[in-house]
Amino acid sequence: MSMKDRMSGNEAVAYAIKQINPDVMPAFPITPSTEIPQLVSTYIANNEMDTEFIPVESEHSSMSATIGAEAAGARSLTATSSCGLALMWEELLLAASDRMPCVLALVNRTLSGPININCDHTDSMGARDTGWIQIYAENNQEAYDNFIQAYPIAEDERVHLPVMICQDGFITSHAVENIILNEDPDVKDFVGEYKPEEFLLNPGKPIAIGPYAISPYVMEARKAQEEAMENAREVIKEVAGKYRQKFGRGFDFFEEYRTGDAEFIMLIIGSAAGTAKQAVDDLREKGIKAGVLKLRVFRPFPAEEIAAALKNAKAAAIMDRCESYNGHGGPLASEVRAALFENNVRIKVLCYTYGLGGRDFTVESAYNVFDELSQMVNDGKEFKQHRYIGLRSSQSPEVR
């Protein structure tokens, strides 16, 4: 059974939190994720859930308290965006290295400066190497579905890693769309009871967490963490499979949209995938074989699977909603090109930076990208490999 409703992405995630009813949630407000702790607090105030909410005094403390609660044996989570994620960066590393299966509802927003509250992926991409599993959503439905899968992935004994569930600020978090919600008992059944093996409050079985370690131990600890991230691949697939079986929705690592015979594929993350799909439909009507590969899981990075999905295309556009200032593309561009090289897939690629600070990514923007891929392949035109799309210039009407 399921329920039809209309919700924003923030409401959808807060609703999933209510259904899961975790033990402890410390949080600090920051646009555009503020609604999530607000809604959870309201559910608690109205006795619709009984999670212990901690109104901490900063995001550094929200992640610190999340780690403390999780270490104590409580299923824990927090929510944040942008500068909040940056402030808790040190703690993100500790959550992962202490092997805490906690969850973070991230609503993607750019980082200062200039200060701006709108969407891009600078925040989560900056945290890509902190040891968290990262799962991204195209819309409110996926944010909801992904959130329900977070604890089963994190708490799996093969994994024991924290999970970041990402959705696009405002575009997804605030836009109200139709959604299909699962029944409460089905969600509770899917997520299950939390039964930690070792925890601080285990009577008669004390443990110590957070040691100082000298050099002979550090690399082994990191390797164990890396292996857990590798194990996460199969666990993410298993959990996605079970979810699909039970609720009929979702993807493993990515969604392939009309890529089967596609000559030109756009690889993209988040809400802009919807726009890209519209462009693909339009171009297909004109006989242009375009497709979209929408990445759901960025950590662990599905390198082999992406290479396999792109190998029959003539060219691909790798879309980063983030700048990494390395002089040749964003983080997705770097990872995908490495994946193609490693798997001997030698197709042509162009790397685009788009949508920074909430800049619209339009269907026309997507047409232009596919057009440039086509010019590169069919006309032999040479392009600078790292490009910005949707950038205003001195020729733009609003600048003149």
Add this chain to the structure above:
Amino acid sequence: MPYNLKEVMNKKERLTPGHRMCAGCGATIGVRAVLRALHEEDRAVIGNATGCLEVSTYTYPYTSWEDSYIHNAFENAGATLSGVETAYRALKKRGRLPENENFKFITFGGDGGTYDIGFQSLSGAMERGHDMVYVCYDNGAYMNTGIQRSSATPMYADTTTTPVGSASNGKMQKRKDLASIIAEHNVPYVAQTTLTKDFKDIYKKSEKAIYTEGACFLNLLAPCPRGWRYETADVMEICRLAVDTCYWPLFEVDHGNWTLSYEPKRKLPIEDFLRPQGRFKHLFKPGNEDLLVQFQEEVDRRWEDLLYKCAK
């Protein structure tokens, strides 16, 4: 119950020997004294900010702690234990812990992790009123990184970031009064203590702090032989001089009521506390007499202020 030193000292140690803290360190003596106030049947989760105590007592794969222990980072001992204590309430509420199991929550931080980098986290935990005790072992500088000044460092102390030189008399600023600041959070119990001959003051205050519901704070003067440069065997004597010169008065603030725990029969001159410490050596050079006068004036001013608060 009347205090019985022998009985208290015979309680099982909850911070066991074998750790790597220095000889003559006040912190470990203080921590053991605080933990003796735990009722033996009660369990505890110990929190710890990064610092000497943490790196020397939980060096993987060994731990000196008999109770569950969590170190997270330098600046967040207050927030981390907030999470642990909240988890306890959540699990109790949901019937996931046996009803007869009682856990107490005590966190230790040095003055760096408490007065300075962890101040916000501490203030938040105190204001939210978590049922925990935060114990600051105040040795008056960042000792773990090599004796840099903190806001707990006394005026004129020679530290590695306020070195004494031809153009410097050491730290130029007065120390922060953290116990008062935490008392202004209107928490149920705040006390200042240190190591005394019979350990009664620290025992009584720790017991009160641990068994008073809500957020409680202890400021524990914990001399550091490396940073203060005294003979390791003199740690107890240094503490006595800190108290008898009124540099470190013993007091408590119980639900807003300020009480002096000890008033020296004869208040000793501050020189008696400063002279045995290498960090104040320069104050005793000819020509620096006025610095000693200023130090004494500051001690007197704070002492008078405390007497006023305690309505003496």
